[in-house]
Amino acid sequence: MNKYRTHKCDELRKSDVDKNVSLSGWINKKRDHGNLLFIDLRDNYGITQCIIDKENKNFLELEKTQLETVIKISGKVVNRSDEAKNKDIATGEIEVVISEYETLGTCKELPMPVFSDQEYAEEIRLKYRFLDLRRKKIHENIILRSKVISYIRNEMTKLGFLEFQTPILTSSSPEGARDFLVPSRLNPGKFYALPQAPQQFKQLIMVSGFDKYFQIAPCFRDEDARADRSPGEFYQLDLEMSFVEQEDVFNIVEKLLVNTFKNFSSKKLMHNVFPKIPYSEAMIKYGTDKPDLRNPLVIKDITEIFNRGDVTFDIFKKLVKSGSKVRSITTKDTKDKPRSFFDNIDKWAKEQGASGLAYFTIEKNNKISAKGPVGKFFSEEALLEIMKITKSKIGDSIFLACGKQNELEKITALARDKIAKDLDLINNDTFAFCWIVDYPMFENDELTNKIKFSHNPFSMPQGKLRDKDFENPLDILAYQYDIVCNGIELSSGAIRNHKPDLMYRLFSIAGYNKSEVDEKFSGMINALSYGAPPHGGIAPGIDRIVMLLADEKNIREVTMFPMNQNAQDLMMNAPSEINEEQLKELNLSIKTKN
DSSP states (O other), X not given: OOSSOSSOTTTOOGGGTTOEEEEEEEEEEEEEOSSEEEEEEEOSSOEEXXXXXXXXXXXXXXXXXXXXXXXXXXXXXXXXXXXXXXXXXXXXXEEEEEXXXXXXXXXXXXXXXXXXXXXXXXXXXXXXXXXXXXXXXXXXXXXXXXXXXXXXXXXXHHTTOEEOOOOSSBOOOSXXXXXXXXXXXXXXXXXXXXXXXXXXXXXXXXXXXXXXXXXXXXXXXXXXXXXXXXXXXXXXXXXXXXXXXXXXXXXXXXXXXXXHHHHHOOSEESOSSOOEEEHHHHHHHTSSSSOOTTOOOXXXXXXXXXXXXXXXXXXXXXXXXXXXXXXXXXXXXXXXXXXXXXXXXXXXXXHTTSXXXXXXXXXXXXXXXXXXXXXXXXXXXXXXXXXXXXXXXTTXXXXXXXXXXXXXXXXXXXXXXXXXXXXXXXXXXXXOEEEEEOOBSEEEOTTTOOEEESSOTTBOBSSOOOHHHHTSGGGOBXXXXXXXXXXEEEEEEEEBXXXXXXXXXXXXXXXXXXXXXXXXXXHHHHHHTTTOOOXXXXXXXXXXXXXXXXXXXSGGGGOSSOOOTTSOBTTTTBSOOOOHHHHHHTTOOOOOOO
């Protein structure tokens, strides 16, 4: 028999009545009724109510014992009275009458209560994360994370994938986010980089003749924190397959995600076969390549309307002549909404840095007209054309935004989400997955006006390229794809470029000469020269998958020991200074910043 417990705190039932048992755990709550003291004893598995009466020699000691003290109790299981039964816990029909107890771990005064899930300042929660993790909701989130990872690992094995581990200390890459660098003691003046992803290694695994690889991989990027992104490190389901096309990757990932989300959530999936949306279409219809398809609102381009003579909205007409575009968002049957609703949206848009959102509502008396601040600028014929393009009807309202394409996409994407939330159009009991496909291989750098890779530089371009195609590189599409759920990007992936000559050609467009490619990607380019199979893959983020399944808004709620917004671990005091001896070993010196 285990000396600490005969049962866990979720195990005892009516069938155990009259048994003598031992339980160990934390004092979750106490309720002192004078002659009786009720103690909720908690362990990893659940809670059991224990009672001790005033006649027991241990009563006074237990009465004074601090919450979260770890104790062992021994006693007899008894039935609870009908009015005292608790249907919210598995052990709610019984309680344990304490005969003996022992303190196993004392507890100081708590900086935050554990039995409550109320919000506390991030600084307190992260500094005392070991206490925060005892709280019911976050404790369950971390258990969910473990179960999801185990399930995914088993599913990948069933699908014929082999799990391999790739190096943590590797070389720096010129593409992507900032690297975390590690100085080499044995190679003075040189640095390793922690992997932003096992990208090159997983491709090398395919070149090595393995057919299907996966790994629950730690990744390290020196990026600023966001609600859906941890600063520093995160985990992803990294996978790669040989002799595949884009659809083969989609089939595997869809099967895995559908099964995972159905297994761990009661929410419905909007699609079992995920829609495929070209990047260019997504940017027009949703203003973003991370669309939330639970939102029924769609953005339409109505720029051409402002070239008509019977449209007198001069501010927009002048902007259109100078190269701006006009996009619209239609809200169905909002004719009875008060003017304050529309004005608040316009005010909100200005707070986002835009010039605002114009609006009007379509109505019909003797003829079709538009009610609202800018309605008078549109003729009946112009309104009919707008209704045709936007598929709007009498009683619908239309918001308008005008600007340069990048600015316009940003504000319309935000406005689409804002309006849908204000109108309560989003079904929160649904997961809506989609693929974003046909990404451009290259894009213009807004700062330097030079051409750069838009996504992964190792991606395969689409089609059989001829010399003339390289003269217009911004028109080249790649076999690159993102998977998105409820407006959150879970991963980017691609069919890889396994042809060295084509890789040199593509890198030259982005400003790299052959020797730079050989230097920066020596392992990859060398391996591809010795017979590489066509291959492709993807790497869905584990943290984001669990965040969606746990219905959390912030990734810290599903991460065991996260950093704060400034990439600091408040519990372990990292990053920390190192001493002179360590610096000397690494051939480093600290330059004081003025």
